[in-house]
Amino acid sequence: MTVDATYPVEPWCLRETSLNLDVLAQSESLFALSNGHIGLRGNLDEGEPHGAPGTYLNSFFEIRPLPYAEAGFGYPEEGQTLVDVTNGKILRLMVDDEPFDVRYGELQHHERTLDFRAGTLTRSVRWRSPAGRLIDVTSTRLVSLAQRGVAAIEYVVEAVDEFTRVTIQSELVANEDQPETSEDPRAAALLERPLEPVSHDCDGGRAVLIHRTRQSELSMAAAMDHDVDVPGRVETHTECWDDLARTTVICGLRPGQKLRVVKYLAYGWSSLRSRPALHDQVAGALTGARYTSWQGLLDAQRAYLDNFWDNADVEVEGDPEIQQAVRFGLFHVLQASARAERRAIPGKGLTGTGYDGHAFWDTEGFVLPVLTYTHPHAAADALRWRATTLDLARARAAELDLAGASFPWRTIRGQECSAYWPAGTAAWHVNADIAVAFERYRVVTGDQSLEEDCGLEVLIETARLWVSLGHHDRHGRWHLDGVTGPDEYTAVVRDNVFTNLMAADNLRIAAAACGRHSERARALGVTTEETAAWRDAADAVHVPIDEGLGVHQQCEGFTTLREWDFDDNTSYPLLLHEPYVRLYPAQVIKQADLVLAMHWQSHAFTPEQKARNVDYYEPRMVRDSSLSASTQAVLCAEVGHLELAHDYAYEAALIDLRNLHDNTRDGLHMASLAGAWTALVAGFGGMRDDDGVLELDPHLPEQITRLRFRIRWRGLRVTVDANHGDVVYGLTPCDGSDGARLTIRHAGADLDLSSDEPTTVRLQERTPSLPEPKQPAGRRPQRRLR
């Protein structure tokens, strides 16, 4: 479904100019606000109609049983599900005696705007009630990036053409009815009313509701307070019960008169703190918010975002849709991570309950690279979260009879929640993805403290995992058997190239880190024999190649598997139409896997190999995962298929704005949104960092006339400003000093940059060595320009 008509192409906002109830759930995801701690879906102020109500607190989950008709040793018995917590977004409006509801009366004007620089969602409505009263409503909502526990809403009602009595009911609602999503009746039963009331109190326009979950035993508090501003008489009173607090504001408005209510919200949760402590926490946050005032919150929001965009913006000339989409994506990636602060960054951020609110390898693999270059402290926070789960990962490894630590495939809190091991536990690569993310952070930021504080231990324990998983054959080659790489249509295989190269990298990174921190490594039991074994395994890692075809094998034997009949199977995603028992042993690929290895382990492949591999794998990839298009963009750009790369970049960037996977209603695809940045910066900018130096090599597709981006590299800001003819590199020390220098690698050769003046380099035309590859029938990405 495309929604082009609904969302005009604009550079700095997402705007909806009419309300289409058929895509309401989708728009709720797109218009979600979050600071990484609190998440509010873009539900209408009055609560309904809705696609799915959604108010989330990062890592506030309930436990549910994972059922197995045939159980097996090591299968996790408990899952974790993000809970829809107390909804503080609700402001119901009575117009005379009729409730404002867009399904009734006449909606004469509707506009919602998500402003990427203001960090607000604004809604502007003109509505005529069934009885004929005409009103204007303007609401502005924010989840504060500056004050982690705070959200706020300014709600303004104006009588347009006659005297109108208006009543606003501003509420906190716990245990909202949810649309049915789970097919497991037990899960549904458990999560139907997930919040047990603990206490409620109210006083003046202020109310606090405290609840806790039954199984996970987490407590949460939600609080609200109000400023009311209206000419003339107004009455306000507040009541509360177990699951509801309500402040009612009633007044009469003459034409042109406005009632303005500012609703301040505060949220907090804890697994440890007492009810009084939690109560005081939200009361304090609320007081802080009122002290700051609505305007103060707006100002701080904009200041935070100004700083972010200053470091992160990507300018795309010639393709305004991608321009809008990459900013939309960066905005949401920031929202998902800014104040997550040692909590997970879920695959869908806090925009919906898709994937139960779980975090996957998406975080380290796709989201953190972007944050590392644009908002590094958020990357460090996310990595610190992983490190806090190290003991759980150690316990999981021990359960699986392995050394070191085995991080979960999917989780909220840190426990493995994957109920299907061939595409869960066997996807060991998540461990290397984490290790590589630590290393990237260190290399790119130059900040050694993260490694010292917690990274070293993660690197050591993941290295130990790999050594206990792998083995040398009698010819001395090192193998990883029974593993699943990124491609979930080819599972439990031998020597997945991606996994093998990432594991080898993990082993080398860990060995080098132990060299940097030898004392601490010794304290963790690491000997020189152990690090030598790590290096040996890494050096002996087997990388299967089909010599006859001259291509890498995604895994041992892949190129001799049965060819998939793409013409006979055209219903996508294939996993809903074909069994794994047929998909696994065929040459059909869900998502970039060998192709992803060529991005993340770029130095392990020659340019010729990359060209031939792209040529071989493109026709076998169906992109049934949202984690694929951005990587295909990067590699297609590298081997010279720039127009195809443009198509993939568009798909990655527009995945949610155009609902390309038909499930944006369940939440946004953070990895793909982050991937839009990657498609531009690593794809058309040619950025690589897997050799420890900053490599750049821009080449633009025809339609994009200019690409300008900035990245942070060890206390420096590097700006890249490319057009079809040349690229201008700029260098600015972040601390404002001058005289900085940096040697980067441009197009494979060293290039010295100086903060004294920009460096301009003439670009060579990039021509592919092979013709543009074809995709499976019906899976060609939408063409941008041809």
Next chain:
Amino acid sequence: MTVDATYPVEPWCLRETSLNLDVLAQSESLFALSNGHIGLRGNLDEGEPHGAPGTYLNSFFEIRPLPYAEAGFGYPEEGQTLVDVTNGKILRLMVDDEPFDVRYGELQHHERTLDFRAGTLTRSVRWRSPAGRLIDVTSTRLVSLAQRGVAAIEYVVEAVDEFTRVTIQSELVANEDQPETSEDPRAAALLERPLEPVSHDCDGGRAVLIHRTRQSELSMAAAMDHDVDVPGRVETHTECWDDLARTTVICGLRPGQKLRVVKYLAYGWSSLRSRPALHDQVAGALTGARYTSWQGLLDAQRAYLDNFWDNADVEVEGDPEIQQAVRFGLFHVLQASARAERRAIPGKGLTGTGYDGHAFWDTEGFVLPVLTYTHPHAAADALRWRATTLDLARARAAELDLAGASFPWRTIRGQECSAYWPAGTAAWHVNADIAVAFERYRVVTGDQSLEEDCGLEVLIETARLWVSLGHHDRHGRWHLDGVTGPDEYTAVVRDNVFTNLMAADNLRIAAAACGRHSERARALGVTTEETAAWRDAADAVHVPIDEGLGVHQQCEGFTTLREWDFDDNTSYPLLLHEPYVRLYPAQVIKQADLVLAMHWQSHAFTPEQKARNVDYYEPRMVRDSSLSASTQAVLCAEVGHLELAHDYAYEAALIDLRNLHDNTRDGLHMASLAGAWTALVAGFGGMRDDDGVLELDPHLPEQITRLRFRIRWRGLRVTVDANHGDVVYGLTPCDGSDGARLTIRHAGADLDLSSDEPTTVRLQERTPSLPEPKQPAGRRPQRRLR
């Protein structure tokens, strides 16, 4: 746990001389009676104490949901579970006013005897009640092999030393309480009271209860009638309710006087027939049983068994334990199959609810070979059952996007009920096992009618399945990828040798059958192009060999997988202590796989290969499946490790009598019990049939001084009588004619047998070419003699 002391070694019966309540559930399985249609666990007459009450009707099941925490396309949503039906075994006894219960009073004498020639379970008890009354109780129970719907019990009570008032309550009880077995609360809830009452009626000493299942909508009827014989006054009356019918018999006995009650039971079930039809069916069966009389039932039972033993007996001199056990096994295999009549033969027969009462490849692979040689009409019946499920198998293949038919891994009625596809659907070999069983039946019996009636279609559809599953690589080799062979610790692999050879056999058998029935094959759409493709694939099948080690690879790459650390993992079965994700990619084998291929596809291996393969695979096999020991016996015998073969034969034969897998309580292991015959006949007798001729080559281990067995081969009875020096072959036409001749292959050379006189051949000593292999630590079979 060994139970040697409890069960004395006797050639023709299993006797228990004391009652051990700790192993009650196990004894209920061992003493189970069945005719393949009705199954009665060996519960005590008075109903309790019990390990698990059990009354079963073949294929009478309830449907239960199969839950998945992460579902996938093609996963079956409904399982089938054998139902404990109306219990007609119960005869409660009141001694004066105290109930006879072995847990109270004093059990002065207890003996139960399962008589393999009489086909009865006899119990003899002397009990002193807590109040001091001494009684003798003798009961004899049978499930009629002659009258399919009938069981009967003769129950005799004698007052020993003073006048005693005795009351017998003979009952039909539906919806008995079950011990908790399932961890899935929904399954348990559903099966707690599985039978909905339909009707009940009684009249005189006769009663009929009719029930039906809720989901599977099967109806069943149970009926009882009684003969009562006692000197003096007796009162009898019968009452009935929804779930209970009770005939009460009350009388007084002077010392030496006996009350004798004969209880006749009739059972029937149907998915189609009306309540009145079902009612009349059991009433008719009951009338037939009374007309035959108790003595008539006993006589018919013995006559049936005399005929069976005449064709099937195996005599083992020198090892009385195996002698007893092989007859125990043959008796139970007969009980599981005799009157199954186009219903499945479950893995545990009708002796318990283990594996939900499902049938697996065990039937065609392990049970039917024995029946084909000893009781062929039961083998034909079982194969006809498979053929009746062909349409379901076709539908399953279509669901999986495959041609032909895909038979279920586990089922009662024919639908796939496996909830874990890597050890279910991926174990495609079940299809070839079925095809080969059809072919064996044809070759051994000479009966072409089964193939004509239904076998041809099965052969064609399984051949089509294989062709759609496999593919040729660019070098022309034919592969089967993503398959699971018999070894469930190595799953979803490439080119499992067992599967590949069996599939190739399936293809060749199908092509040959189409040649024999060309008109009918054409009608089924088979062309000469299609059969040519079958032969081509079979001829091109890839059989991976590790040239360096000089052994076959169980599957591609197997010999280069990680070696399993057997010293570090000594808790068995491994599947309860190690995750699949670790087991699959290691050289640890649950059960004979490549070794099984060397038995069933014997001609595909040279003697040298067999010796080397046994040497390689023995140290890697842990026998966590009961399907392994018998096959290891066969191959160890072939390569000359006769003493080791003897150990394995013992393990296969004694699996339940010695509770070697610690789960006999859930039912007997039919395949292993059948395997005891196979270990003796194919192991020490050297019998093979996979080349279309009867091959024999006896060699005995030291302790077994003489082995004598008879098999049926195309209307002839071949007797084999071997000792350590020579073998005497006898030939008798089954129709009593004379002048018969048969060319067999003895020790690889043709040998002509004649019905005129026995043929005596001097045996050569068999010496192994390699030393006896070792097994994993702690997994060496118990040694017989060394």
